[in-house]
Amino acid sequence: xxxxxxxxxxxxxxxxxxxxxxxxxxxxxxxxxxxxxxxxxxxxxxxxxxxxxxxxxxxxxxxxxxxxxxxxxxxxxxxxxxxxxxxxxxxxxxxxxxxxxxxxxxxxxxxxxxxxxxxxxxxxxxxxxxxxxxxxxxxxxxxxxxxxxxxxxxxxxxxxxxxxxxxxxxxxxxxxxxxxxxxxxxxxxxxxxxxxxxxxxxxxxxxxxxxxxxxxxxxxxxxxxxxxxxxxxxxxxxxxxxxxxxxxxxxxx
Numbered sequence: 148x149x150x151x152x153x154x155x156x157x158x159x160x161x162x163x164x165x166x167x168x169x170x171x172x173x174x175x176x177x178x179x180x181x182x183x184x185x186x187x188x189x190x191x192x193x194x195x196x197x198x199x200x201x202x203x204x205x206x207x208x209x210x211x212x213x214x215x216x217x218x219x220x221x222x223x224x225x226x227x228x229x230x231x232x233x234x235x236x237x238x239x240x241x242x243x244x245x246x247x248x249x250x251x252x253x254x255x256x257x258x259x260x261x262x263x264x265x266x267x268x269x270x271x272x273x274x275x276x277x278x279x280x281x282x283x284x285x286x287x288x289x290x291x292x293x294x295x296x297x298x299x300x301x302x303x304x305x306x307x308x309x310x311x312x313x314x315x316x317x318x319x320x321x322x323x324x325x326x327x328x329x330x331x332x333x334x335x336x337x338x339x340x341x342x343x344x345x346x347x348x349x350x351x352x353x354x355x356x357x358x359x360x361x362x363x364x365x366x367x368x369x370x371x372x373x374x375x376x377x378x379x380x381x382x383x384x385x386x387x388x389x390x391x392x393x394x395x396x397x398x399x400x
């Protein structure tokens with residue numbers, strides 16, 4: 148399966164440069180960032196595609212934030228060729244720093260994996276999860292690449308955990324506030340059909356069901372179906388609450 152559709156969020160490159168410069172102080176050479184959801188537990192919403200989401204599946208997102216274009220290419224190639232055999236892709240993670248075991252470079256495929264890592268100056272990896280203000284079910288996830296051995300990176304994280312987390316939280320908040328309409332999991336993981344999303348947008352603009360139906364060339368009952376389904380998904384009691392929730396979650400601008 149290919150994930151070539153994953154693109155870079157529309158964000159001023161100065162923020163990426165600033166974050167990269169800060170992280171280099173701790174041995175982080177590159178990163179990518181997105182919003183994921185907890186892999187289990189009760190949810191405030193009813194989007195089935197999000198109920199088992201884990202950081203390793205962020206590659207299925209439409210948009211992420213990358214420290215540079217080459218890391219977007221790295222992610223694409225990694226997912227297509229090595230993810231299924233790499234424990235770092237499927238291991239459970241928790242809030243804070245998570246350092247997966249060193250990759251298995253044995254065999255022909257392992258050698259290819261090693262070449263990919265070397266090409267991008269990556270000796271070790273880490274996933275750092277952070278809370279997100281928009282929804283308690285969501286987590287900001289930095290996937291970090293380092294040119295330091297795993298043991299050195301682990302020592303650095305242990306020694307400077309508070310300051311690293313403070314910096315990551317700062318940039319996660321900045322990225323989220325700048326790009327929440329792109330990063331929110333509901334639209335980023337295609338939880339809503341284009342038709343449902345358009346019904347939601349027109350509802351937010353104050354159009355009646357009849358007017359929405361005329362605009363989208365569907366029946367009024369079809370519009371009501373979409374609106375009722377949307378209220379169920381967002382756990383909203385009425386249209387006003389639906390629109391409010393959609394705005395607060397970044398689904399609507």
